[in-house]
Amino acid sequence: AQKVTQAQTEISVVEKEDVTLDCVYETRDTTYYLFWYKQPPSGELVFLIRRNSFDEQNEISGRYSWNFQKSTSSFNFTITASQVVDSAVYFCALSARSNYQLIWGAGTKLIIKP
């Protein structure tokens, strides 16, 4: 069985602070794919990143960075110098190679105060 846990229900920070969103996953598959999506207040779902289980390189894209650690089954997301426009719900999701189902965490609501 697959499971994704986002233990932080809501995080509130002041603009320009750095913030890390945690994601812990469970799967018995050795090949799997991890995703982060953003859902702004307008409601659409926006793809941020995909990571394969065999690629443990961390990734940076502008103010966003992702830390993938197989040893702790975690795929954490950090926003550096947060901005009000980063306010959204962020979801982590997992797909194992053995099936075609994408399992989602409950999401973390991020509030950036000006």
Add this chain to the structure above:
Amino acid sequence: NAGVTQTPKFQVLKTGQSMTLQCAQDMNHEYMSWYRQDPGMGLRLIHYSVGAGITDQGEVPNGYNVSRSTTEDFPLRLLSAAPSQTSVYFCASSRTSGRGGLDNEQFFGPGTRLTVL
């Protein structure tokens, strides 16, 4: 390129009524899926399809039917609406590599907000 389209955007039903949520994509994606999103929860997979003529159940399939007669369309049918089906429904599509698993990003429609009274 319209991407993934869903109709209607909003719908109110009475308990026991049936209806079909429409979903279409113009990206020639093999994989399509339906999710529901309830407050405080992530998306939960209802049904999915890996190609025309092939469908399978996700985590929460009860009360819903799907069919996939073409690559483009993947309608979701509510057989007899219940208040527990009040939710926001998202349709999504993606390419698949054929190696197994969902190894590409999914493209989402704008969602349908359904209320069952």
